[in-house]
Amino acid sequence: MLIDVPQNKAYALLTGGxxxxxxxxxxxGRDNVMANAWNTLFNMxxxxxxxxxxxxxxxxxxxxxxxxxGISVPGNALKKGLIGAGTMHARDITEDKFAYAHLxxxxxxxxxxxxxxxxxxxxxxxxxxxxxxxxxxxxxxEVVAAQVEEDYxxxxxxxxxxxxxxxxxxxxxxxxxxxxxxxxxxxR
Amino acid sequence: MLIDVPQNKAYALLTGGxxxxxxxxxxxGRDNVMANAWNTLFNMxxxxxxxxxxxxxxxxxxxxxxxxxGISVPGNALKKGLIGAGTMHARDITEDKFAYAHLxxxxxxxxxxxxxxxxxxxxxxxxxxxxxxxxxxxxxxEVVAAQVEEDYxxxxxxxxxxxxxxxxxxxxxxxxxxxxxxxxxxxR
Numbered sequence: 001m002l003i004d005v006p007q008n009k010a011y012a013l014l015t016g017g018x019x020x021x022x023x024x025x026x027x028x029g030r031d032n033v034m035a036n037a038w039n040t041l042f043n044m045x046x047x048x049x050x051x052x053x054x055x056x057x058x059x060x061x062x063x064x065x066x067x068x069x070g071i072s073v074p075g076n077a078l079k080k081g082l083i084g085a086g087t088m089h090a091r092d093i094t095e096d097k098f099a100y101a102h103l104x105x106x107x108x109x110x111x112x113x114x115x116x117x118x119x120x121x122x123x124x125x126x127x128x129x130x131x132x133x134x135x136x137x138x139x140x141x142e143v144v145a146a147q148v149e150e151d152y153x154x155x156x157x158x159x160x161x162x163x164x165x166x167x168x169x170x171x172x173x174x175x176x177x178x179x180x181x182x183x184x185x186x187x188r
Numbered sequence: 189m190l191i192d193v194p195q196n197k198a199y200a201l202l203t204g205g206x207x208x209x210x211x212x213x214x215x216x217g218r219d220n221v222m223a224n225a226w227n228t229l230f231n232m233x234x235x236x237x238x239x240x241x242x243x244x245x246x247x248x249x250x251x252x253x254x255x256x257x258g259i260s261v262p263g264n265a266l267k268k269g270l271i272g273a274g275t276m277h278a279r280d281i282t283e284d285k286f287a288y289a290h291l292x293x294x295x296x297x298x299x300x301x302x303x304x305x306x307x308x309x310x311x312x313x314x315x316x317x318x319x320x321x322x323x324x325x326x327x328x329x330e331v332v333a334a335q336v337e338e339d340y341x342x343x344x345x346x347x348x349x350x351x352x353x354x355x356x357x358x359x360x361x362x363x364x365x366x367x368x369x370x371x372x373x374x375x376r
Contacts, residue, residue: 016204159359172200
């Protein structure tokens with residue numbers, strides 16, 4: 001079950017550089033979804049994130065127009081969908097890209113876009129610096145809503161130990177590694 | 189043994205969001221070293237990176253002045269040093285911060301700073317957008333030299349499987365996870 005994560009804790013859904021879905025909606029109402037491995041944090045309270053986009057991508061155009069995008073953090077069960085979303089441009093297919101990648105839509109609550117159903121966590125984001133984004137593709141964005149699967153959240157960290165799914169982290173051009181054993185930096 | 193990594197492959201040293209050392213040198217020649225978990229990529233060929241800095245930190249002032257910084261990617265053997273470098277400001281100690289954190293200096297080749305000896309990989313970086321950095325703390329930087337421990341590099345990915353050390357990835361405010369099993373996205 002998805003539970004809400006407060007804005008001063010949501011940063012922990014994106015630490016460690018997971019590969020994620022980025023969702024957006026065009027001015028004409030067409031949903032889009034892409035894969036992204038280039039993301040990090042900018043602030044913790046409230047959570048603000050950085051996601052790097054290619055200026056030529058369809059999603060970038062949607063987000064320049066709307067100022068909003070979703071981040072859905074998948075585990076293994078969505079790996080094929082992540083590859084599907086990451087290897088085809090929306091402009092090169094006629095069908096809905098969620099359908100193309102066999103992904104379910106989950107309605108967002110604060111932004112005008114769909115999220116990816118079945119992901120372990122979701123962050124709804126609003127662009128803070130439109131000029132920077134349009135010039136460089138660097139999306140500096142505030143998280144306006146966040147949710148996490150209750151079973152994968154200990155209140156401060158996203159935990160995959162002994163759970164069926166692991167988050168996925170890019171290791172190179174064609175490789176990834178699963179989230180390892182989450183542990184304290186300094187044992188108490 | 190450290191080997192050179194070309195600029196169009198160096199991005200794979202920073203994928204998956206490792207927690208890293210950031211090194212810099214003040215105009216007076218004082219070395220500094222800090223811990224950073226907020227980094228990602230901006231471009232692959234040549235490798236360009238994004239590192240998020242706090243505008244109030246000593247390292248940020250050094251880098252505004254020099255335009256240069258180093259990234260050293262540690263494994264477990266440097267975990268205590270990472271905690272030491274990450275929990276004390278250079279301005280609050282009189283001794284050299286490398287010495288304070290029990291870290292060895294490795295001379296950089298292209299930038300005016302020390303790197304952290306014993307780390308698994310090193311990236312030497314030059315700021316590309318000084319105005320953006322001074323205004324926001326977002327360091328958009330080009331990698332001008334990169335090295336990796338030969339035993340942890342397969343030519344395209346940083347691999348820790350069955351090696352003594354694992355890279356360290358922030359999971360929340362006080363937790364991390366080690367790099368898991370590196371594997372292809374799509375088995376061939």
